[in-house]
Amino acid sequence: MKIGLYFGSFNPIHIGHLVIANHLQQNSDLDEVWFVVSPHNPFKEKSTLANDYDRLHLVNLAIEDYPYLRASNIEFNLPQPSYTIDTLAVLKEKYPDDEFSLIMGMDNLKGFQKWKNHEKILDNYSIYIYPRVGAEPYEWLNHPKFNFVEAPIMEISSTFIRNSFKEKKNIRPLLPMKVWEYLDGSSMYK
Numbered sequence: 001m002k003i004g005l006y007f008g009s010f011n012p013i014h015i016g017h018l019v020i021a022n023h024l025q026q027n028s029d030l031d032e033v034w035f036v037v038s039p040h041n042p043f044k045e046k047s048t049l050a051n052d053y054d055r056l057h058l059v060n061l062a063i064e065d066y067p068y069l070r071a072s073n074i075e076f077n078l079p080q081p082s083y084t085i086d087t088l089a090v091l092k093e094k095y096p097d098d099e100f101s102l103i104m105g106m107d108n109l110k111g112f113q114k115w116k117n118h119e120k121i122l123d124n125y126s127i128y129i130y131p132r133v134g135a136e137p138y139e140w141l142n143h144p145k146f147n148f149v150e151a152p153i154m155e156i157s158s159t160f161i162r163n164s165f166k167e168k169k170n171i172r173p174l175l176p177m178k179v180w181e182y183l184d185g186s187s188m189y190k
């Protein structure tokens with residue numbers, strides 16, 4: 001099976017993430033897209049992160065009606081911060097018959113050269129790159145493993161969602177319905 005891995009903090013997942021995962025699966029040769037929930041992105045401050053299992057639960061709520069989308073907690077038991085190359089090695093060992101690729105927004109390419117063993121990632125995996133506002137393709141990215149794809153652009157961020165909850169704003173349309181219902185009745189980001 002061909003599986004696209006969509007790594008992220010998902011703090012919380014929002015419709016920008018869901019639209020991309022669904023669009024990529026429906027418009028590529030990927031059989032499934034997995035949301036890999038990272039306990040700790042090496043580039044981010046852990047203090048703003050909600051509990052790992054709460055974030056995973058929200059992803060599961062978001063994808064309930066999408067049989068080809070899955071959530072993975074594979075990084076929960078790996079050392080932190082979560083380095084993608086290490087997770088990929090574990091996934092490859094656990095699922096030897098599957099073919100994994102990565103899904104990344106073009107904005108992520110800016111810092112990609114600082115990722116642990118990024119050359120090794122490029123040597124062994126293809127990467128689907130979707131457009132983000134303000135992100136420019138860089139010269140070095142003429143790499144054969146980069147596969148630039150079209151996808152709807154929705155400028156929403158989890159930071160905006162968290163701030164809006166704190167300010168008691170109604171952001172219902174920006175969240176998958178079940179995620180909104182859960183968060184509305186919870187103190188998670190308030």
Ligand SMILES: Nc1ncnc2c1ncn2[C@@H]1O[C@H](COP(=O)(O)OP(=O)(O)OP(=O)(O)O)[C@@H](O)[C@H]1O
Pocket residue numbers: 007008009010011016017020104105107108153154155156157158159160
């Ligand atoms: N609106 C969006 N559309 C498409 N991709 C997105 C969007 N928001 C984030 N992403 C991408 O999805 C992946 C996971 O996102 P992440 O969990 O960091 O969300 P975020 O909204 O950027 O979070 P935060 O605001 O907390 O930094 C990252 O690769 C990120 O670039």
Ligand SMILES: O=C(O)c1ccc[n+]([C@@H]2O[C@H](COP(=O)([O-])O)[C@@H](O)[C@H]2O)c1
Pocket residue numbers: 007008009010036037038040041042043044082083084085114115116
């Ligand atoms: O492996 C690395 O060096 C590395 C550096 C920065 C980010 N990542 C991963 O990229 C993913 C996107 O992170 P985020 O927090 O922006 O959603 C997340 O899974 C991080 O662990 C990985």
